[in-house]
Amino acid sequence: MSKSGSVWHESGSWNALKSALPLVLPLVIAGLALGAVIGGYNTLVAALLSGMVLFTLLVMWRMDEATLALVLIVHLYIDWYWGLWIGAQMMELALLFIYFCARSERFPWVMPPLLWLWLALIILAILPALHGISLFDTLNYYFNIFFGSLTIYWLGNLLVRDTRNLRRVFQFLALIGTMVAIHSIIQALTGKFLFATTRYDAYFASISSYELSTSTIHRIGSFLINPDSNGGFLAIMLFLPLCLFIETKSLGWKICYLTQTFLMVIALLLTYSTGGWLAAGVGALGFIIFACPPRYRLIIPLIIIIISIALVFVFPAQVNLQAQHAFAPNEVSLRAGAWQTGLNVIDANPWTGIGLGRYVYFSRADPYRVLEQYIPLAHPHNSYIEIGALGGVPLMLLFLTLLICSFWLALLNWKRADRHTHILLGGGMSLVMALSANSMVTNEWTLIPVTAIGWLVLGVMSSPLLTAYQLKSRKGLPAQLSFTGEGVHVESR
Secondary structure, three states, X not given: OOOOOOHHHHHOHHHHHHHHHHHHHHHHHHHHHHHHHHOOOOHHHHHHHHHHHHHHHHHHOOOHHHHHHHHHHHHHHHHHHOOOOOHHHHHHHHHHHHXXXXXXXXXXXXXXXXXXXXXXXXXXOHHHHOOOOOHHHHHHHHHHHHHHHHHHHHHHHHHOOOHHHHHHHHHHHHHHHHHHHHHHHHHHHHOOOOOOOOOOHHHHHHHOOOEOOOOOXXXXXXXXXXXXXXXXXXXXXXXXXXXXXXXXXXXXXXXXXXXXXHHHHHHHHHHOOHHHHHHHHHHHHHHHHHOOOOOHXXXXXXXHHHHHHHHHHHOHHHHHXXXXXXXXXXXHHHHHHHHHHHHHHHHHOOOOOOOOOOOHHHXXXXXXXXXXXXXXXXXXXXXXXXXXXXXXXXXXXXXXXXXXXXXXXXXXXXXXXXXXXXXXXXXXXXXXXXXXXXXXXXXXXXXXXXXXXXXXXXXXXXXXXXXXXXXXXXXXXXXXXEEEOOEEEEEEO
């Protein structure tokens, strides 16, 4: 077996695929064209058909980073915005099966770290899942927040085999963040929601009229719908182009990444999300600690100060409205009341919670509501309290343990990394820090498209394959890597 070969090469399937490309490509183009035609009648069917064709092509060509980006887009647009919830899950399971069948020395198969913790989390979540309000709602929450987190984390482990893979993953994620930022800016400037659906027009209109209490200015939610969710999403994603900006030596790419960061900051301002800015602040601190080389530790704070001053002078009205919204007495008291209500739910149901589901809390938490929470809420504006309220204290502690241990594995990879990998991993760690901080004031770690991104980033940063790559290349020592079902073993030659 060739060490640089793959199952595709060894079996002759790759050569067969190349010879079949003259037939495959016309079929792909025809499928995309058919999707475009159907789009005039049914947007969902067109999106699904085009996505299936694109997914098949990317898998055949082993464009793994682009494939995972497509999965995340399905998480965001199809499963979350359209409300179908299962599409990305099916794609993730299919990818795990394909990668297992195509395992080789070039594309190794490894078991995820902390598998026993993952299995404990998934099994423990079954009990509160048994008393949700509906089967669809329970399965949606269980498979996306718990089981689905393992599958996307596992795919992240398999995806990153060296620094180039890590860089490409972050480039695709930054592109997704940029597209959402552009979509948000267009929505704010024109009032038009691009790629809107007719299926959820009434539902979207009923919940998306988020206006600041002191004005008629609408807060922008984009595909995340809720502006607080959109603000948190943009706040965590902006650290990816920022670490790519520092890591690259190309002036053209530096301008591109800086432009992406600037677009996300502008879009974040248009969400008027206090939690988003809090997350950005925590992430910026983590970025200076983990991602900045010594010469950048003065430049990055200076850039942050310049951007802040520019925002004040270029967007004075928006900054003023943001400040009024952040310190409005009713906003602060409502958030504190939401936390207290969630703690009351945990106190009354400490072991198994009130049941898993996106709508369970809205239906069952009202008897425990405090006066400060003057309206019913769908979640306690804190992901950790939400997991405790819905699934019980043991499930919450297990989730926190898994999160901390995964971050610790990423930190170990960061400590042994070379310069380029060091910077990229620092950007990913800043993203996780921002996401974890934002989850204390809203439900980001339990928001389906955002939790998928968070666990994917943790998966690529704590990948055993990346660990093996670092050990192999450290100090230029030659090593032989052997891949087994139990993990990666490095043997000195």
